[in-house]
Amino acid sequence: MTLIDSKLSDSILVTPDFRLVTLDFDKQMMRRALELAARGTGQVSPSPLVGCVIASGETGEIFGEGFYLYERVRHAETLALEQAGGRAAGATAYVSLEPHAHTGRTPPCTTALIDAGIRRVIAPIEDPNPLVAGSGFAHLARAGVEVSIGLLADEAARLNEKYIHCMRRKRPFVHLKLASSLDGRIATRTGDARWITSEESRRRVHQLRHEYDAILVGAGTVAIDNPLLTDRSARPRRRPLARIILDGRLNLSPTSQLARTAREAPVVVFTSEQVVPESASALEAEGVEVVRNVAGGGRDLAAVLDDLSRRTLQSIIVEGGATVAAAFLEAGLVDKVSFFVAPIIIGGNDAKAAIGGRGAATIAEAFNLRDLYITRHGRDVEITGYPDKGDA
Ligand SMILES: NC(=O)c1ccc[n+]([C@@H]2O[C@H](COP(=O)([O-])OP(=O)(O)OC[C@H]3O[C@@H](n4cnc5c(N)ncnc54)[C@H](OP(=O)(O)O)[C@@H]3O)[C@@H](O)[C@H]2O)c1
Known part of the structure; x- marks a missing residue:
C-alpha cells in the first residue's frame, strides 16, 4: 500500500519509498470524483457522499463515472465500472472515499474493483464507518491492487464532514446559522427580524438548508416569526427537512405555519411532561x-441530539434565536458557525444580541472560529468557520 505522505509542490508528491508521483492528472480526476460525489447532496444521508472516476493515467482517457444516491442503492464504483466495461482492466479508480469490503445494502465494492481488473485505487480518506475503517483498503492491497491514500484529503473530509462527524461522535453535526446587523443584533427591540439580510443571502441559506437533514429553532423564534422553516432551494432531497422546535411550555399554535404544514414535512416539538x-x-x-420530557422539555440538548440520531438525522442547522444559540454554544455542541452580516445598524439596548446566555467573561474565553470561509452575498458578508474545540 502506498501512503502519500509528503508534498513537494502542487503537482508532485513523494511516496514513503521515495518515488515521485506526478499529480496533475490524478488530482484532476480526484477533483472530478469529489464534484460527482457532491451531486448527491441532499440525497444520501445517512450514508456518505461518494463519487468515482475510472480512467487511464497513461492515455488520460476517462472510461466511467458514477456517484451515489441512497434511493438508487447502487454505489458510485459500481456505476463507474459499468460504464467502463472491459476498459476498466488495468485502469485507475479514483474514489472520493474508501471503498467498502463488507456486504451492506450492496455487495462489496472492493470485490467489484478487483474483479474488473482495476490496477490502482486512489482514495483521499478512510471511511470512518466501523464496518469499513481501513478494511476496504486492506482488501484491495491483499488482492495486489496498488492503493494510494491522501490525495485531496482535506477537501474530501470537508465534503463529508457531517457523515464523518456522525460516525465518530455518534450524534448529528450541528451548524449554527444566524443573520445579524453590523452591530450584532438579530432582531429589533420589537422583535422584527424580516429581513435583516438580502435576498442573495436568503437564497444561500436555502442552499445551506438543503445540505441538512433537520432545522431547529426555539419557542421564542416560532412565537415571534411564525416561520415555515422549509428547504426552498428547489433541489431534490431524499427526505423532507425535519423541523425541530424546543418549546418547554408548548406554545406552538395549531394554526401556526409549522403546524399547518406538518403533513408535508415533519414537525417535532420537544416539550415537558407538565404541558x-x-x-x-x-x-x-x-x-x-x-x-414529552425525553430531553427535559428541550433543555437537555445532548438528549435532543440523541433522539434526532435515533431518527437517523445526520445533521442539523440551528437557526436561532439568541437563547437557543447560546444554549448550544455553551453546551459545546456547535460544530460549525455561519453569520450572515448585513451592513445595517439596528441599535437599542433592548434589541436582541445574536447570542444570549451568560457569554464570555474575558476575550480569551470567547468562542474562536478557525478555517474561516468569508464570502459576499449581495451587500452582506457570510463568515463561516469551525469553533476551536482544541480537537482540530
Ligand atoms: N436574525 C436571525 O438570524 C434570527 C434567527 C432566529 C430568531 N431571530 C429572532 O430572535 C428572537 C427570538 O429569540 P429568543 O432568544 O427570544 O428565542 P429562541 O432562542 O428562539 O427561543 C428561546 C426559548 O426556547 C425554549 N427552549 C427550550 N429548550 C431550550 C434550550 N435548551 N435552551 C434555550 N431555550 C430553550 C425556551 O422557551 P420555554 O421555556 O417555553 O421552553 C426559551 O425561552 C425573535 O425576535 C426572532 O425574530 C432572529
Whole structure:
C-alpha cells in the first residue's frame, strides 16, 4: 500500500519509498470524483457522499463515472465500472472515499474493483464507518491492487464532514446559522427580524438548508416569526427537512405555519411532561409530533441530539434565536458557525444580541472560529468557520 505522505509542490508528491508521483492528472480526476460525489447532496444521508472516476493515467482517457444516491442503492464504483466495461482492466479508480469490503445494502465494492481488473485505487480518506475503517483498503492491497491514500484529503473530509462527524461522535453535526446587523443584533427591540439580510443571502441559506437533514429553532423564534422553516432551494432531497422546535411550555399554535404544514414535512416539538394534554392533542391532530420530557422539555440538548440520531438525522442547522444559540454554544455542541452580516445598524439596548446566555467573561474565553470561509452575498458578508474545540 502506498501512503502519500509528503508534498513537494502542487503537482508532485513523494511516496514513503521515495518515488515521485506526478499529480496533475490524478488530482484532476480526484477533483472530478469529489464534484460527482457532491451531486448527491441532499440525497444520501445517512450514508456518505461518494463519487468515482475510472480512467487511464497513461492515455488520460476517462472510461466511467458514477456517484451515489441512497434511493438508487447502487454505489458510485459500481456505476463507474459499468460504464467502463472491459476498459476498466488495468485502469485507475479514483474514489472520493474508501471503498467498502463488507456486504451492506450492496455487495462489496472492493470485490467489484478487483474483479474488473482495476490496477490502482486512489482514495483521499478512510471511511470512518466501523464496518469499513481501513478494511476496504486492506482488501484491495491483499488482492495486489496498488492503493494510494491522501490525495485531496482535506477537501474530501470537508465534503463529508457531517457523515464523518456522525460516525465518530455518534450524534448529528450541528451548524449554527444566524443573520445579524453590523452591530450584532438579530432582531429589533420589537422583535422584527424580516429581513435583516438580502435576498442573495436568503437564497444561500436555502442552499445551506438543503445540505441538512433537520432545522431547529426555539419557542421564542416560532412565537415571534411564525416561520415555515422549509428547504426552498428547489433541489431534490431524499427526505423532507425535519423541523425541530424546543418549546418547554408548548406554545406552538395549531394554526401556526409549522403546524399547518406538518403533513408535508415533519414537525417535532420537544416539550415537558407538565404541558396540558389538550394543547398536545390539538397539535397532534395537525400531524405534529409532540415529544414529552425525553430531553427535559428541550433543555437537555445532548438528549435532543440523541433522539434526532435515533431518527437517523445526520445533521442539523440551528437557526436561532439568541437563547437557543447560546444554549448550544455553551453546551459545546456547535460544530460549525455561519453569520450572515448585513451592513445595517439596528441599535437599542433592548434589541436582541445574536447570542444570549451568560457569554464570555474575558476575550480569551470567547468562542474562536478557525478555517474561516468569508464570502459576499449581495451587500452582506457570510463568515463561516469551525469553533476551536482544541480537537482540530
Ligand atoms: N436574525 C436571525 O438570524 C434570527 C434567527 C432566529 C430568531 N431571530 C429572532 O430572535 C428572537 C427570538 O429569540 P429568543 O432568544 O427570544 O428565542 P429562541 O432562542 O428562539 O427561543 C428561546 C426559548 O426556547 C425554549 N427552549 C427550550 N429548550 C431550550 C434550550 N435548551 N435552551 C434555550 N431555550 C430553550 C425556551 O422557551 P420555554 O421555556 O417555553 O421552553 C426559551 O425561552 C425573535 O425576535 C426572532 O425574530 C432572529
